Amino acid sequence: MSRPVALLLLLLAPLQALAVETMRIAMGDSQGEVRVSGRGLSFGPDTEDARFSPLSQDGVTVRRRGSRLELNGAPVIGNAVRFRAGADSDDAGVPGSSPLRAGDMQVRGDVVVRLYKDGLQLINVIPLEDYLTAVLGSEMPVSFPPEALKAQAVAARTYALQKKLETYGSPFHMGSSVLHQVYGGVNREDPRTRAAVEATRGEVLTYELAPIEAYFHASCGGRTETGQDALQRDLPYLQAVDCPCGRLxxxxxxxxxxxxxxxxxxxxxxxxxxxxxxxxxxxxxxxxxxxxxxxxxxxxxxxxxxxxxxxxxxxxxxxxxxxxxxxxGYGHGAGLCQWGAKALADEGLSYRDILLHYYPGTELQQLY
Known part of the structure; x- marks a missing residue:
């Protein structure tokens, strides 16, 4: 069995057990104190099979004291604590559906606060499809045609899963800034982005059975750039292709x-x-x-x-x-051009046609 296929099977192991694929997204760092709040707040260790204990209040303060964590002044065992809103302890392993606020972000799923360098790090453990709903609202205008939003959903899902494979076993898979995919939490969700995510649920782009590095950018100016010239990534599916965005x-x-x-x-x-x-x-x-x-x-x-x-x-x-x-153009120019996707969708192309135009030689597959 090839390494990409073996890793992909390993990636999907939690899906079979939990019926949900999750991502770990670094939300940011804190100097030494952070406030976490949410309705029906509970906490537990940072493990997928953790049992969560309910808190008597909807907000807590996590502080770093030397090399340990404190929760409302009480010491916590371990170097990380995981919070969940609106979930009973019997629901262990399934991210809560109610939003949490940690620092200046409101997110779905769980929030992990861990010791990191001289301060604290916040990590959002979130179902992939919920994550994508917020990513689309952060990365592409929600007024774009549905087929363009669907193309962006597949590209973002593929990019996320490829990063998860690349960083498997690490404390987090990606950040929340433009260096990876912009992720603004609950405030960036929209009914149109959720519809695009649901319409393409589980669909990814692959090359030789592995999820591709599905880079994207705002506008290429009329012709995309090769992966080698744009990103020093010599990938067969990141080639220069013509794009209608040059007319915009x-x-x-x-x-x-x-x-x-x-x-x-x-x-x-x-x-x-x-x-x-x-x-x-x-x-x-x-x-x-x-x-x-x-x-x-x-x-x-x-x-x-x-x-x-x-x-x-x-x-x-x-x-x-x-x-x-x-x-x-706007951006590095490799892969999916977002304004070009809009133009192609306006011309009547489907999201599948759009994706295969910008990532030639790839296959669209139903992963789950």
């Missing part, structure tokens, strides 16, 4: 960077820069600064800021006291 106003942007901003981002000795190479899709591959440094395009964009330089497909000209950029 949302794919165009401009920005101005002053000389002082450039120096602050790239170094005090920098007075300017020039593009030295581009990828076949005309995205910036490398730049050279006047101070003698050579940077790859991704590093250049990161230093100037992702919201300032929305993509690496840009032209630039020198202005009085600064630099003016005219660009196309």
């Amino acid at each position: 106003p949302a794919s165009r942007w401009s920005a101005t960077v002053s000389d002082s901003e450039l120096r602050a981002a790239l170094g005090q000795s920098t007075e300017g820069f020039r593009v030295t190479s581009r990828t076949p899709t005309q995205r910036v591959n490398r730049v050279a600064t006047s101070g003698g440094a050579s940077l790859d395009g991704a590093a250049f964009r990161r230093k100037l800021g992702y919201t300032k330089l929305k993509s690496l497909e840009f032209d630039v000209e020198r202005t009085s006291g600064g630099w003016h950029f005219n660009g196309r």
Whole structure:
């Protein structure tokens, strides 16, 4: 049996026992104290077969005292405690359906508070389909056509399961920021996102029987980028394909960077820069600064800021006291283009057709 298939069977083992697939999402860190609240709050150890003990109140404070945890001032055994709302102790192993608030986020499922570095870490243990409902509301406008939302649901589910395989056995599988998939909790849910998730329940994209690395981005500007050029991921299903988003106003942007901003981002000795190479899709591959440094395009964009330089497909000209950029697209450009998915859905394509366009050579499979 190949390693991807063996891991996939291991991944689905909890599903057979609990009738639900879960994700562990890092919500953020706390210095040394966090408030957790929810109706019918209970707590237990951070294990899938834990028995939960009800609390007499709907809110508790977890503090770090040296190398131990305290719950409302009382010591807790172990380096983590898990909370659940609206579930009896007999429901052990099944995430509660009532929302919990931990820190500044309200989420479904369970919340784990664990010792981490010099403070505390919050982890949301949540059913995958509930997680996806909030991810869609965080990652794609809910006003997009249903077929575009369905395509995003499958891509996000596939991405999450691939990350779970990659990090199996770790305290958490992904974060909640743009570095993985943006996840805003209950406040980002919407009836339209839930409908898209339910319509595609259990569907994933695979390549050679394993879930793919289903990267996605907001807008490619008219042609997606290869995985190698965008992410240093030479994957056969992340190829450059034509995209209708190039016709949309949302794919165009401009920005101005002053000389002082450039120096602050790239170094005090920098007075300017020039593009030295581009990828076949005309995205910036490398730049050279006047101070003698050579940077790859991704590093250049990161230093100037992702919201300032929305993509690496840009032209630039020198202005009085600064630099003016005219660009196309928003994001790294690999995989599913969200605005392109909208355009294709508006043209009548199904979510299956959209996915196979942006991830050529993959298969859509019903995993559960």
